[in-house]
Amino acid sequence: MEKSHDLPQVLLLKPPLDMEVFGQDRFSSDKFRFLKAWESPLPLDQFLQAHAQSVQAILVSGGIPVTADTIRLLPALKMLMTTGAGLNHIDMPECRRRGIAVANAGSVPSEDVADLAVGLLIDVLRKVSASDWYVRRGLWITNGDFTLGSKVGGKRVGIVGLGNIGSLVAKRLEAFGCCISYNSRKQKPSVTYPFYSNVRELAANSDVLIICCGLTDQTHHMINKEVLSALGKEGVIVNIGRGAIIDEQELVRCLVHGEIKGAGLDVFEKEPDVPKELFELDNVVLSPHCANWTGETFNDRQKYVVSNLEAFFSNKPLLSTAVDD
Structure with a gap:
């Protein structure tokens, strides 16, 4: 088993709600480790520049935008995983231009x-x-x-x-x-x-x-x-x-x-x-935007997110690829 610091990095701009509910341990894997932007004292652009060559994937929730500017600061980025179904917080044209795979929670919620x-x-x-x-x-x-x-x-x-x-x-x-x-x-x-x-x-x-x-x-x-x-x-x-x-x-x-x-x-x-x-x-x-807020969906989605990221880092097909329709 690889040491934690040798594992490929998954960028977290902010902890997803699922992680706040279940804790990070439920998202742990021997295929990747999380890089937590919010724990750094650096401004976000400087933080991204410092890790530009190592970040291959981003895990993001619906409340955090992933803009073209963010994507351009990460030349090694190849995959973006969002915990929700919607894609309006992601610059999809820039992802298509770069050939970045975008995955969402599929049919889980x-x-x-x-x-x-x-x-x-x-x-x-x-x-x-x-x-x-x-x-x-x-x-x-x-x-x-x-x-x-x-x-x-x-x-x-x-x-x-x-x-x-x-x-x-x-x-x-x-x-x-x-x-x-x-x-x-x-x-x-x-x-x-x-x-x-x-x-x-x-x-x-x-x-x-x-x-x-x-x-x-x-x-x-x-x-x-x-x-x-x-x-x-x-x-x-x-x-x-x-x-x-x-x-x-x-x-x-x-x-x-x-x-x-x-x-x-x-x-x-x-x-x-x-x-x-x-x-x-x-x-x-x-209703306060909580259509998928059940313990069952959160539990299944946590497993799905980890499995999708592990598939990416194992060079296996993703469980789902998002389509911006």
């Missing part, structure tokens, strides 16, 4: 994220959080019966982004008797759901819009005034993708003025800041 998407939808339609608030404040006694909710079964659900997560959301909602259609970059030949190349047309033919795609230049503010207007006054939107896929200011306006029926939101445009107007609305369910 997909089941949990899909579960929360469905949970948010049920909560909004059946007013679970609103009725909980009603009971807790004694309003059932003083005001009588609660207001009517809306049935989940039979709803026309449009899914934006039919990847791992979107497909699992569709499968779950089919079991409720929902009618599924979707929008994606390309139509999927193996999928029988109706396909809409235009997200506005998808919204116009849906009662519910569920955002499952990644954030890119093309999807930024893709859900805009026209799309929300097409969804209409009886429409509900659920977002477990990224906040900036929706024009948040326009969404808030539509919700405040009753131009859409409700929303279930796990992600926001300027996290952790959430528009205060949403706090007063009982038809909106809010």
